[in-house]
Amino acid sequence: MRFSVVDSIPGSRPKSQWDRESRERLIFLTPAVAYLFLLTVFPFLYSLYLSLYQVKLTRMDRKVFVGFDNYANLLTDSLFLHACLNIGIITGISIVIEIIFGFLAAKIFFALRFSRAGGILRSLSILPMMITPICIGLIFSYILNPTLGIANYLIKGAGLPPPGWLSDQTFALFTISLINSWQWTPFMMLLMLAGLMSIPTEHYEAAEVEGARWWHVARAIEIPAIKSVVLVGVILRVIDNLRFFDIVYVTTRGGPGASTEVVTLFAYKQDYQYFQIGYGSAAAVVILAMSIVITTFAAGYLRRAEGE
Amino acid sequence: MKKILLVASAAAISLAASPGLAQTDWGSILSKHDGEAVNIMSIQDPFIDAVRKMSPQFEALTGAKVTTDGFGYDPLHQKEILACSQKDSQYDVLFIDGIWLGEFADAGCIDPVQDIWSDTDPKIIAWDDYVESFAGQAMWGDKKLCLPVAAYWQMVHYRKDLFDKAGLKPPTTLKETMEDAKFFTNNKDFPGVTGYAMNDQRGAAAGQQYFEWVYSAGGKPWVSNFPGSPAAYADQTPLLNSSESVSIVQFMKDMVAYGPPGVEQFAWDERYNAFAQGNVAMINAWSVQTPGLNDPKISKVAGKWDVAMMPHAEGKESIPPVGGWIMCLNKYSTRKEAAWDFMRWYASPEVHKAAVLAGAPPSRHSAFQDPEVQKAQPWVPTLYEAAKKAWMEGRPRHALTFEMIDAIGLQVNRAIIGEATAQEAMDKANGDVTKLLKDAGYIK
Numbered sequence: 008m009r010f011s012v013v014d015s016i017p018g019s020r021p022k023s024q025w026d027r028e029s030r031e032r033l034i035f036l037t038p039a040v041a042y043l044f045l046l047t048v049f050p051f052l053y054s055l056y057l058s059l060y061q062v063k064l065t066r067m068d069r070k071v072f073v074g075f076d077n078y079a080n081l082l083t084d085s086l087f088l089h090a091c092l093n094i095g096i097i098t099g100i101s102i103v104i105e106i107i108f109g110f111l112a113a114k115i116f117f118a119l120r121f122s123r124a125g126g127i128l129r130s131l132s133i134l135p136m137m138i139t140p141i142c143i144g145l146i147f148s149y150i151l152n153p154t155l156g157i158a159n160y161l162i163k164g165a166g167l168p169p170p171g172w173l174s175d176q177t178f179a180l181f182t183i184s185l186i187n188s189w190q191w192t193p194f195m196m197l198l199m200l201a202g203l204m205s206i207p208t209e210h211y212e213a214a215e216v217e218g219a220r221w222w223h224v225a226r227a228i229e230i231p232a233i234k235s236v237v238l239v240g241v242i243l244r245v246i247d248n249l250r251f252f253d254i255v256y257v258t259t260r261g262g263p264g265a266s267t268e269v270v271t272l273f274a275y276k277q278d279y280q281y282f283q284i285g286y287g288s289a290a291a292v293v294i295l296a297m298s299i300v301i302t303t304f305a306a307g308y309l310r311r312a313e314g315e
Numbered sequence: 316m317k318k319i320l321l322v323a324s325a326a327a328i329s330l331a332a333s334p335g336l337a338q339t340d341w342g343s344i345l346s347k348h349d350g351e352a353v354n355i356m357s358i359q360d361p362f363i364d365a366v367r368k369m370s371p372q373f374e375a376l377t378g379a380k381v382t383t384d385g386f387g388y389d390p391l392h393q394k395e396i397l398a399c400s401q402k403d404s405q406y407d408v409l410f411i412d413g414i415w416l417g418e419f420a421d422a423g424c425i426d427p428v429q430d431i432w433s434d435t436d437p438k439i440i441a442w443d444d445y446v447e448s449f450a451g452q453a454m455w456g457d458k459k460l461c462l463p464v465a466a467y468w469q470m471v472h473y474r475k476d477l478f479d480k481a482g483l484k485p486p487t488t489l490k491e492t493m494e495d496a497k498f499f500t501n502n503k504d505f506p507g508v509t510g511y512a513m514n515d516q517r518g519a520a521a522g523q524q525y526f527e528w529v530y531s532a533g534g535k536p537w538v539s540n541f542p543g544s545p546a547a548y549a550d551q552t553p554l555l556n557s558s559e560s561v562s563i564v565q566f567m568k569d570m571v572a573y574g575p576p577g578v579e580q581f582a583w584d585e586r587y588n589a590f591a592q593g594n595v596a597m598i599n600a601w602s603v604q605t606p607g608l609n610d611p612k613i614s615k616v617a618g619k620w621d622v623a624m625m626p627h628a629e630g631k632e633s634i635p636p637v638g639g640w641i642m643c644l645n646k647y648s649t650r651k652e653a654a655w656d657f658m659r660w661y662a663s664p665e666v667h668k669a670a671v672l673a674g675a676p677p678s679r680h681s682a683f684q685d686p687e688v689q690k691a692q693p694w695v696p697t698l699y700e701a702a703k704k705a706w707m708e709g710r711p712r713h714a715l716t717f718e719m720i721d722a723i724g725l726q727v728n729r730a731i732i733g734e735a736t737a738q739e740a741m742d743k744a745n746g747d748v749t750k751l752l753k754d755a756g757y758i759k
Contacts, residue, residue: 061754064400065422065714086725153577154585154594174580176732262517263579264729279393281718 077289109195144257202233349378359385365675399424407654413452417713451707485623496573510573520582522724530634534559
């Protein structure tokens with residue numbers, strides 16, 4: 008009788024059993040891998056392939072290989088560069104507002120955590136997150152309509168000059184950021200509330216005994232405790248903002264001028280309005296690359312922060 | 316009973332028809348299509364209601380089932396192009412904007428109607444009865460590709476009650492337009508009213524507006540495109556930064572001061588709603604929107620307005636914009652016979668007149684000249700004048716139309732909001748469009 012090395016290792020299984028397990032694993036994994044390949048990897052590879060061509064969807068038979076020209080053109084396309092800058096600004100403004108108001112809201116709901124009304128209000132406060140962004144865009148375009156909207160009606164009623172919320176290029180980007188923040192502040196609030204609830208009550212009791220004021224409590228106890236969840240929230244929101252599209256599409260279409268143009272809108276227009284799918288694919292690949300770089304950097308930062 | 320009524324109304328259409336077709340026996344012309352579907356993809360414009368109102372009569376005649384789906388402007392363009400690229404046969408009849416024709420022809424999405432109408436009585440097709448300025452938008456080169464059944468032209472819509480009170484006549488020149496707009500803006504005798512709302516929104520709205528006005532300013536967007544040009548696409552070298560082009564963009568910018576708050580973000584609907592809600596004294600608008608202004612459910616100015624020809628620069632002529640929807644046969648339809656039967660029936664002069672009386676825009680000379688139509692739509696004489704003076708190549712119609720208009724619209728809007736001067740913006744537009752056309756091989 009012959010024994011293989013593997014068979015002789017204590018606790019190891021016979022080769023035939025390995026084969027069976029491998030086959031089973033393969034059978035169970037194949038659908039998921041095929042699904043991922045078909046819906047994620049293949050479209051990505053195809054986009055990569057298309058991005059090397061000058062091609063219009065209506066005439067795929069006339070595609071011309073241009074190498075990396077589409078990428079070179081993107082880097083000199085003032086509209087695309089402006090869109091990159093805009094999405095950075097929207098992300099920055101939105102996240103700052105979401106953190107500030109999310110923290111305040113979390114503090115309020117933390118104080119109301121034992122009351123029934125607090126629970127109801129908390130549930131109501133997360134409703135904006137549950138509305139599709141396209142509806143939010145429509146709702147705000149009605150509210151902020153310069154002639155028929157209620158916002159300007161109230162402002163005029165108070166005797167103030169109504170701003171051009173979405174029509175003035177100095178306001179529009181900020182307005183878009185505000186709408187975005189309105190929708191996602193509850194998300195930050197939930198994360199921070201979870202963080203606050205994880206703080207042992209003894210810390211608060213000790214602070215009270217020491218005579219600490221609210222800002223001492225916030226700075227020394229609460230902010231350190233919620234720092235890691237806020238970082239997770241920020242990373243998620245940065246990634247989310249890179250694909251920010253619907254609200255801009257509905258409210259401003261990137262205007263006035265290019266003041267609210269964002270990268271996804273740029274790619275969308277190339278792909279689905281002009282059907283320039285080569286250039287549009289190049290834009291999509293660049294957006295993906297930006298997402299990967301930002302995510303990798305942010306994840307590394309998070310790991311370091313957690314290690315401290 | 317319902318079917319009898321529908322057949323009776325189909326017969327009534329025949330009786331109401333133009334003399335040459337008064338006795339059209341549709342039963343002998345159209346085939347039976349019992350149970351067969353005819354699916355129509357269209358813009359969600361007011362004329363779609365007329366299509367839906369007329370369809371049961373076709374169903375009664377042929378047994379086919381007609382379904383008309385309406386979409387917004389951009390979604391319709393996307394759906395039609397994507398369906399074409401996938402050789403989709405779900406829809407049989409496609410309403411496309413006349414300015415998309417070059418793109419659709421280039422992509423081979425439609426079967427030219429000229430190739431299939433040989434067995435149809437020429438009186439039913441009656442091509443010469445279509446108003447020339449829009450009929451040309453259903454042609455690509457010398458070929459008639461679609462049926463031009465839903466034509467729009469632009470007129471100035473003004474508040475007659477306000478103009479009468481002020482003792483003013485509607486403006487005929489750009490200078491008068493600005494003076495009148497200025498007069499009504501912040502005028503304590505006319506509270507809550509501003510002068511003029513234009514299509515200033517970045518993109519297609521501002522881009523198309525440029526083309527709506529440039530010819531009346533004496534300009535031309537590219538070298539060989541001018542009213543009456545025998546070969547509009549012969550030399551497409553852009554002239555977007557010519558003095559006439561820049562002056563009309565400057566005019567748009569100057570008019571912002573006399574528009575409602577936020578006019579910089581106005582597109583077609585906002586412009587129309589501002590007028591319908593009584594907030595502006597004047598707009599220029601497509602004729603398809605005109606009937607709605609007399610509907611008290613959506614308009615506060617019903618009975619208080621009138622129309623006039625589009626203004627022009629001093630010493631120039633009014634060249635009204637023309638646009639609208641042409642009815643095309645989907646190349647990939649699997650029910651072409653039923654679809655073509657519907658198309659030729661709906662587009663025929665007699666059914667067209669009935670459709671116009673049901674709310675569709677007149678597209679044929681016979682409809683414009685019909686006393687019943689003129690009585691039902693009192694603005695038709697002015698519209699007919701606009702239709703005859705319009706230039707069919709007012710906007711580009713080739714495969715780069717969408718991009719080109721968008722690129723111009725971005726720069727026009729930049730000028731309007733003061734991000735650039737009119738000259739700077741149009742220099743940039745000219746450069747961008749030149750690159751676009753060069754890359755695509757339209758110019759050298």
